[in-house]
Amino acid sequence: MNMHTTRANTEAETKLVDIYDRFATSLPGDDKVSAAREDAIAALKEFGLPTRRVEAWHYTDLRNLMRDAYEPAAKPEIAEAEKALDAYDWLSGIIRLPIVNGHYFPELVSEVPEAIIVSSLCEGESAFIDGSLEADNPINILNTAFATDGLSMIVDEGETVNETIGIANVFTGDKSAMASARNNIVVCDGASCAFSERHVGLNGLAYTTTSVTNLWLGVGAKARWVIVQEEGDLATHLGQLNVTLGENSELEIYMVNTGGKLVRREINVVVAGENSSLNIRGVNLAGNENHIDVTTVLEHNVPNTVSSQIYRNVATERGNGVFQGQIRVAQIAQKTDAAMACNTLLLSDDCGFSAKPELEIFADDVLCAHGATIADLEESHLFYLQARGIPENEARNLLIKAFLEEILDDMDDEKFAEALVCRIDAWLDARK
Amino acid sequence: MKMLEIKNLHARIVEDGTKILRGLNLSVKAGEVAAIMGPNGSGKSTLSYILAGKDDYEITEGSITYNGQNLLDMEIHERAAAGLFLAFQYPLEIPGVPTMNFLRTAMNSQRKFRGEKELTTPEFIKLVKAEAAKLKIDMNMLKRPLNVGFSGGEKKRAEILQMALLEPKLCILDETDSGLDIDALKVVSEGVNALRSPDRAVVVITHYQRLLDHIVPDSVHVLSKGQIIKSGDKSLALELEKKGYADIIEAAA
Numbered sequence A: 001m002n003m004h005t006t007r008a009n010t011e012a013e014t015k016l017v018d019i020y021d022r023f024a025t026s027l028p029g030d031d032k033v034s035a036a037r038e039d040a041i042a043a044l045k046e047f048g049l050p051t052r053r054v055e056a057w058h059y060t061d062l063r064n065l066m067r068d069a070y071e072p073a074a075k076p077e078i079a080e081a082e083k084a085l086d087a088y089d090w091l092s093g094i095i096r097l098p099i100v101n102g103h104y105f106p107e108l109v110s111e112v113p114e115a116i117i118v119s120s121l122c123e124g125e126s127a128f129i130d131g132s133l134e135a136d137n138p139i140n141i142l143n144t145a146f147a148t149d150g151l152s153m154i155v156d157e158g159e160t161v162n163e164t165i166g167i168a169n170v171f172t173g174d175k176s177a178m179a180s181a182r183n184n185i186v187v188c189d190g191a192s193c194a195f196s197e198r199h200v201g202l203n204g205l206a207y208t209t210t211s212v213t214n215l216w217l218g219v220g221a222k223a224r225w226v227i228v229q230e231e232g233d234l235a236t237h238l239g240q241l242n243v244t245l246g247e248n249s250e251l252e253i254y255m256v257n258t259g260g261k262l263v264r265r266e267i268n269v270v271v272a273g274e275n276s277s278l279n280i281r282g283v284n285l286a287g288n289e290n291h292i293d294v295t296t297v298l299e300h301n302v303p304n305t306v307s308s309q310i311y312r313n314v315a316t317e318r319g320n321g322v323f324q325g326q327i328r329v330a331q332i333a334q335k336t337d338a339a340m341a342c343n344t345l346l347l348s349d350d351c352g353f354s355a356k357p358e359l360e361i362f363a364d365d366v367l368c369a370h371g372a373t374i375a376d377l378e379e380s381h382l383f384y385l386q387a388r389g390i391p392e393n394e395a396r397n398l399l400i401k402a403f404l405e406e407i408l409d410d411m412d413d414e415k416f417a418e419a420l421v422c423r424i425d426a427w428l429d430a431r432k
Numbered sequence B: 001m002k003m004l005e006i007k008n009l010h011a012r013i014v015e016d017g018t019k020i021l022r023g024l025n026l027s028v029k030a031g032e033v034a035a036i037m038g039p040n041g042s043g044k045s046t047l048s049y050i051l052a053g054k055d056d057y058e059i060t061e062g063s064i065t066y067n068g069q070n071l072l073d074m075e076i077h078e079r080a081a082a083g084l085f086l087a088f089q090y091p092l093e094i095p096g097v098p099t100m101n102f103l104r105t106a107m108n109s110q111r112k113f114r115g116e117k118e119l120t121t122p123e124f125i126k127l128v129k130a131e132a133a134k135l136k137i138d139m140n141m142l143k144r145p146l147n148v149g150f151s152g153g154e155k156k157r158a159e160i161l162q163m164a165l166l167e168p169k170l171c172i173l174d175e176t177d178s179g180l181d182i183d184a185l186k187v188v189s190e191g192v193n194a195l196r197s198p199d200r201a202v203v204v205i206t207h208y209q210r211l212l213d214h215i216v217p218d219s220v221h222v223l224s225k226g227q228i229i230k231s232g233d234k235s236l237a238l239e240l241e242k243k244g245y246a247d248i249i250e251a252a253a
């Protein structure tokens, strides 16, 4: 039986194709980009959105969960974009690069140090065409087909940028729409810098964000990448970070997921340079009826590399969380040290969490430790805190915070770590 | 005035129904230091947990009155705010909760509950520094998560620091002396003695006379198989030290 021909399109799938047909000519890019978009939409027509039968999407049946599709969001007026940005708190001392509804606003950027070359992706050459268009990569398929803009950025060789480079993704407007941005970022040899990628949007409005960022770290480059996903409460967020690590490079990724109704965050790292290291720390919070899926794929392709991943998750109310962590160690990648831990607190009867570590190891001299725990709060800890006069609710929050925030301790930017703690606290406070 | 009055207390473990306390009677006056001694497994820690409000136990009979109030009606944190403090036999390690943060939350929760003004950061730090110095506790230790990686003796000292800061009315010390070195025993005892006052009572659970050399009790009670089988003055502890429990248990049987 041929699945593809017998599959009836869902409403969202039909709409996506229809929207593409209507918008294709108005989407930016040269001929190569147009060709890439055509390929992407052909892939969508062929595969549809993934069901649980696609292994990488087993716990997130996108075809079932993504009920509706929206037109690409139009570029707002500058004044409107500015107003939308002003509705949120932004850390001071950050180089803020605003992307509103999938459109970059260079007019709203404060000064950028000379070490950084940044431009709208639309201005660049054929910038949209990386990434697979296979059935298990709907994020890239959708983003390639519909991306309206994004950033092209280079951090120059040997330069150190002290301010965090903040990619400020905001969704605004009074109409459901799809915001799709795509970023290509190169941190050149020996450069050192920190990025933050934040996603915020309106509550009470259904919209879709697709976001793909391709990041390259050159020889000896050092970078921190912080993802703060706080989309509106009815939003669908499909995000992907694709990283290639060069020789002797160091990358640390911090991720906090507190928003969105349907969220899939993918982190794909190709560890391509010897002696490189990767640290990922993630906090994922699923409340209400939200579904948050974090899926990571690490490919250790060369010898002598280190990766460490720790995820702390809380599911409560009717929230549902997923973590899939795949680590592949190639045959030549001897002396790989890859550690992964996923710890989850389940705080209600109706919440859930699925954790799936997956190791594919073809080298023989490697260290690969992984562990997943799922538990409720420790009763004896609760009792101890209460016995000191702390009311139960507060004691619970104290323990939940401790559990989550412990993994931010390693972050050497205290101000930023504090800001992340504030986002976590805000989420907790909202459910007292 | 009676601060604590326990009458005919019967308690069992909720989970499996095992009876632990079987008709325990005890009363402690304000200003009094009462020592409870008794063989391993006789129910001393169980009694202290029940006083603090741990819900692993079910009270099947009897009553506990604390300053005229029915203690069993009060929530765990209410008991603490009303001045009841249990120094744990085995203080718990709580990863991720910085000790200072915990101390401050505890102190201010109690104050808030009692309708008192909460401490400002400088006020709080000043208090902690002063009390930590008295107990010879290094402030660096308090930057670590609560009790995590503390040595046995450090944990006990940290319990007494909490007690000194929270200024409870009824202090229950469950084998605070175990794990302490000779100098620490002295420091901790001085800490407890400093809290002795006419409006405060102390219940000291211990196996050893040496603690009672430092914290001299007004009364001594022997707990065996869930009951107080004998009470006396400080000489009773000396007698137990010499002869052990066998005679007394036999006489009570």
Ligand SMILES: Nc1ncnc2c1ncn2[C@@H]1O[C@H](COP(=O)(O)OP(=O)(O)OP(=O)(O)O)[C@@H](O)[C@H]1O
Pocket: B013, B018, B020, B038, B039, B040, B041, B042, B043, B044, B045, B046, B047, B056, B089
């Ligand atoms: N949660 C529990 N589950 C099972 N048994 C329990 C539980 N709590 C207490 N017990 C049992 O109750 C009895 C009394 O225990 P308790 O800890 O009160 O003794 P204790 O007098 O403090 O002893 P020690 O001097 O050794 O500290 C013991 O036999 C103990 O095993």
Ligand SMILES: [Mg+2]
Pocket: B044, B045, B046, B089, B174, B175
């Ligand atoms: Mg005991």
